[in-house]
Amino acid sequence: MNDLDEFSTSAAQSATSRRGFLKCGAWAGAGILWTVAGGIPRSTGLGFGRSAEAATGLNFVQISDSHIGFNKAPNPDAAGTFTEAIGKVRALAVQPAFMIHTGDVSHLSKPGEFDTAAEIIKGANLDVHYVPGEHDVLADDGKTFFERFSRSANGWYSFDQEGVHFVALINVLSFKAGGYGHLGEDQLRWLEADLKPLSASTPIVVFTHIPLWLVYADWGWGTDDAAQAMTYLKRFGSVTVLNGHIHQVIQKIEGNVSFHTANSTAFPQPAPGTAPNPGPMKVEAGRLKSLLGIAEVKLVSVREPLAIVDTPLSA
């Protein structure tokens, strides 16, 4: 708890600039449109306000919490809604450069669940960068997940695209009783070294499963050593943190850092504290698809912030 409190404080103190502006348009559809503009995040509603710059920038899509294998109320067919979400990606007016999956690909870490997910994702015909959720590492410390989807020996990695530095972190291993998401010393050391050579004007996008800020303590929706990670990130002019895990869109801006969580493609979870526990929300069938979705992210070469558009499945 102390670490989490410190994180909020330190992030607030690092608010040297208010350029890290992010807003989100969510409606009945299926995506988040992210636009990194002039190195700064902004959001635009998909389908309105689209400008000519959009065609020249970097677009990518965030999908999350597909939970393949989940088959209970309110969604007996998580594979079906995931397929629908991939269909939304294919139908985007501007095809994204790649996708990120922010974890809980599977529900029970079963090989068949991972294989089904991979098969559905193939339909997008896009390169996909994954991080695991806790549901992906339930068995054998995640070996089944990592041998299919990992891009590095440790599981965490970074890459550059169109001048944006992307960092994939893992915070679902080594949970402790009563605890939160955890990055760990090794990964934090790696993060510090990874960011060191970059200029402060490099736009950074960090993605990991559990939110890197404390969304809700009672349900463990936070990462206990995120504060340390933020000390390495605070010198950058634009940092965008994309998370999953909580199956709903919540955003927060602290200084140059914009935090954003994505919808699940499988089932919604209640807003923090609005239910006795964070189990699946039992919504009626007609409403379900308005609470599931994907996120499209855009980078454009104008002096505007990065844009995120959350698109529910039912448009």
Next chain:
Amino acid sequence: MCNFRKRLPRLKAGRLAVIWLIAILGMLLGPAQGWGQPSDQAGGENGAPTSIPLPGGVQAIATGQQVDINNFDFSPMSLTIEAGARVTWTNHDDIPHTVVSSDNPPVFKSPPLDTDDAFSVTFAKPGTYTYFCSVHPKMVGTIIVRAK
């Protein structure tokens, strides 16, 4: 909204009888079994009760001490048993949970327990065993094992 408690009444009804049965079985079988460290066993898809042979070839069904997983809680959160007793956790939630001891390395660890799955551990040595759900680490519980 949720139907988490559908299996509770059945479990409560038999609990007292089960406690006595376990105590008697423990006395009868304890020394012969040579219990050492906690030994764990997943109960399969439906958490079938374990059949324990009695002297004379009589079979008794012993479900052991129960911990129910309801509403993202272990119930009871703290359970006191005698050394040699067996504890069975059953997941009644519509989301998977696990039962993992807090020790490093863990002295017992369940596979993921989907709805209605069960997992059992026999506790041989007296002591206090704390555990948690490795999917939802806010879920914690304790088994206190007393010497016989």
